[in-house]
Amino acid sequence: MHTKLIALFILTVLLFSACEKSEWLTDGDYFFLEHKDAVMPVWVNGNIASGIFIVTNHGGPMRNTGHDFRLSRAFKQLEEDYAVVYWDQRMSGLAQGDPKISDLSVEQHFEDLEKLTELIIQLYHPESMFCLGHSWGGTLTGGYLGSKNHQDLFKGWIDVDGSIQQEFENQAKKDWIFARIDTTMAHSDDPEFWQFIIDWYEDNPNPVETDIEPYDYVALLNGAVFDYEKFLEEVPIDYIELATNSPFTFAYFWSQHRSKESLGWINGYDVTEQVANIHIPALLIWGEEDGNVPPSVGEFAYNLLATDPADKSFVLVEGSAHGPHMEKPDEFYFHVQSFVEKYK
Numbered sequence: 127m128h129t130k131l132i133a134l135f136i137l138t139v140l141l142f143s144a145c146e147k148s149e150w151l152t153d154g155d156y157f158f159l160e161h162k163d164a165v166m167p168v169w170v171n172g173n174i175a176s177g178i179f180i181v182t183n184h185g186g187p188m189r190n191t192g193h194d195f196r197l198s199r200a201f202k203q204l205e206e207d208y209a210v211v212y213w214d215q216r217m218s219g220l221a222q223g224d225p226k227i228s229d230l231s232v233e234q235h236f237e238d239l240e241k242l243t244e245l246i247i248q249l250y251h252p253e254s255m256f257c258l259g260h261s262w263g264g265t266l267t268g269g270y271l272g273s274k275n276h277q278d279l280f281k282g283w284i285d286v287d288g289s290i291q292q293e294f295e296n297q298a299k300k301d302w303i304f305a306r307i308d309t310t311m312a313h314s315d316d317p318e319f320w321q322f323i324i325d326w327y328e329d330n331p332n333p334v335e336t337d338i339e340p341y342d343y344v345a346l347l348n349g350a351v352f353d354y355e356k357f358l359e360e361v362p363i364d365y366i367e368l369a370t371n372s373p374f375t376f377a378y379f380w381s382q383h384r385s386k387e388s389l390g391w392i393n394g395y396d397v398t399e400q401v402a403n404i405h406i407p408a409l410l411i412w413g414e415e416d417g418n419v420p421p422s423v424g425e426f427a428y429n430l431l432a433t434d435p436a437d438k439s440f441v442l443v444e445g446s447a448h449g450p451h452m453e454k455p456d457e458f459y460f461h462v463q464s465f466v467e468k469y470k
Contacts, residue, residue: 153171154169154170154171154172155169155170155171155174156168156169156170156373158222159213159238159241159242159245160223161216161237161238161241162216162225162229162234162237162238163223163224163225163226163229164216164217164221164222164223164225164238165221165222165223166213166214166215166216166221166222166223166238166242167193167213167214167219167220167221167222167373168211168212168213168242168245169192169193169196169211169212169213169373170209170210170211170212170246170250171196171205171209171210171212172204172205172206172207172208172209172210173205173206173207173208173209174209174250176207176208176209177209177252177253177254178207178208178209178252178253178254178255178256178466178470179208179209179210179211179246179250179252179254179255179256180204180208180209180210180211180255180256180258180284180462180466181211181242181243181246181255181256181257181258182195182201182210182211182212182213182258182259182260182263183213183215183239183257183258183259183260183263183266183267184212184214184215184218184219184260184261184262184263185260185261185262185263186215186218186261186262187215187217187218187235187262187266187389187392188215188217188218188388188389189218190218190219190261190262191214191218191219191220192212192213192214192215192218192219193212193214193219193220193372193373195210195212195260195451196212197361197363197452198360198361198451198452198455198458199360199361199455199456199459200451200452200455200456200458200459200462201451203455203456203459203463204459204462204463207463207466208466209250209252211242211246213242215235215238215266216230216234216235216238217230217388220373227388230388230391231391232265232266232269232391232392232395232397235266235270236266236269236270236273239266239267239270240270240276243255243276243279247279253470254281254469254470255279255280255281256280256281256282256283256284256465256466256469257270257271257280257282257283257284258283258284258285258286258462259283259284259285259286259288260286260287260288260449260451261286261287261288261289261418261419261448262288262289262392263286263288264285264286264287264288264289264290264419264427265288265289265290265395265397267283267285267288268283268285268288268290268397268400268401268404268427269397269400269401270400271283271400271404271406272397272399272400272401272402272403272404273400273403277403277404277405277406280406281406281407281466281469281470282406282407282408282409282465282466282469283404283406283407283408283409284408284409284411284462284465285408285409285410285411285424285427286411286412286450286451287411287412287413287416287418287419287424287448287449287450288410288419288423288424288427289395289419289423290396290397290398290401290423290426290427290430291395291396291397291398291426292334292335292392292393292394292395292396293396294423294426295419295420295423296332296333296334296335296340298419298420298422298423299340299344299417299418299419299420300327300333300340301420301422302344302349302417302420303323303327303340303343303344303347303349303417304324304327306347307320307323307324307347310347323343326339326343334393334394335389335392335393335394335395336389336390336392336393341418344417344418347417348415348417348447349415349416349417349418349420349447349448350417350418350447350448350449351447351448351449351452351453352413352415352445352446352447352453353445353453356445356453357449357452357453360452360453360454360455361452398430401427401430401431402430402431402432403432404431404432404433405431405432405433405434406433406437407433407437407438407465407468407469408428408431408433408437408438408439409438409439409441409461409462409465410424410427410428410438410439410440410441411441411443411450411458411461411462412424412440412441412442412443412450413442413443413446413447413448413449413450413453413454414442414443414444414445414446415445415446415447416446416447416448417447417448418447418448419448421442424440425440428440437469439465441461443457443458443461
C-alpha cells in the first residue's frame with residue numbers, strides 16, 4: 127500500500143506540472159520540415175524582429191538533439207539579440223517519419239540543411255544568417271557551406287568543437303588520451319583499469335567513428351565535461367520540466383536508432399575539401415580541454431579555410447571541454463555575439 131501511495135503521489139506531481147504553462151511550449155515558432163521520408167522538428171526562438179538568424183546544428187549524429195542548446199544560458203542570451211533556429215536532424219532527437227537507414231549519408235544531411243535554409247528564407251526573409259555547428263554539426267556545416275554556393279547565403283560560420291575528418295580527429299583523440307594517461311595511472315589506486323585503455327588501443331590501432339570506447343575514455347579523463355560540478359551549476363536541469371513541459375518528451379530516449387550498425391554511414395567522413403572552399407568570415411571556438419575533438423582539430427580547420435586571415439579567428443575557452451556553450455556560457459556568448467555584430 128505504501129508503494130502504491132508513493133507511485134500515486136509521483137503521478138500526481140507529474141500531471142500537475144504538465145498542466146503548468148512553460149516557455150518550452152509557448153515560446154517561438156515550432157514546425158516540421160518534411161524531406162525524403164524524414165519529419166524533422168524546427169524551433170525558431172528569440173528576437174525574430176532583428177532580422178538576424180543563427181541556424182544551429184547539433185552534434186551526434188543520431189544521438190543528440192538541437193533542442194538542448196536552449197538549456198545553455200549562452201543561447202538564451204543570444205535569443206535576446208537574434209533569432210535562433212534549432213532543429214533535429216533525420217533520425218536524431220525528436221525527428222519523426224520513416225527514413226531508411228540504408229539511405230543515410232553525410233551528403234543527405236547536407237541536403238536536409240539545404241532544405242532547412244530554403245524554408246527559413248521562405249518563411250522569415252532574414253536580413254542576414256549565420257551557420258553554427260557543434261561537434262558533428264561542424265562536419266555538417268563545414269561540408270554544407272563548402273559545397274555548391276551555400277556559403278553565399280550566410281554572413282559567417284561559427285564552428286564549435288567541430289569534426290571535419292575522421293582520421294585526423296581519431297589520431298588527435300588518441301594523442302590527447304595518451305598525453306594524460308601516464309599521469310593518471312601514477313596517481314590511481316587502480317592502475318590496471320587505465321592499462322585497459324592502453325591495451326584496447328593496441329588491439330584497435332585504427333578506431334572508426336562508431337567505436338564508442340575512445341569517447342568513454344575521454345569522458346573518464348574529463349575531456350567531455352571538464353568540471354562536472356561546475357557544469358551542473360551552469361546548466362541546472364529540471365528533468366521533470368523537460369519530460370512534462372517541453373518538446374523533449376520521454377520519446378527522445380527510445381525513439382531513435384542508436385546502434386553501431388545504424389551509424390556505420392558516418393565512418394570515414396571527410397569534409398576537408400569543402401572546408402578549404404569556405405571563404406566567408408569564420409569563428410572557430412573550442413574548449414581548451416576538449417578530448418572528443420581536441421583543439422588541434424580546430425587548428426587544422428582554421429588553416430584549411432580560404433577565409434582572409436583578418437576575418438577568421440580561433441578562440442580557446444579555458445576551463446571547458448567539448449561544450450564551451452554549456453560550461454562557459456557567458457564567455458561563449460561574448461565571442462559569438464561579437465562575431466555576429468561585426469559581420470551582420
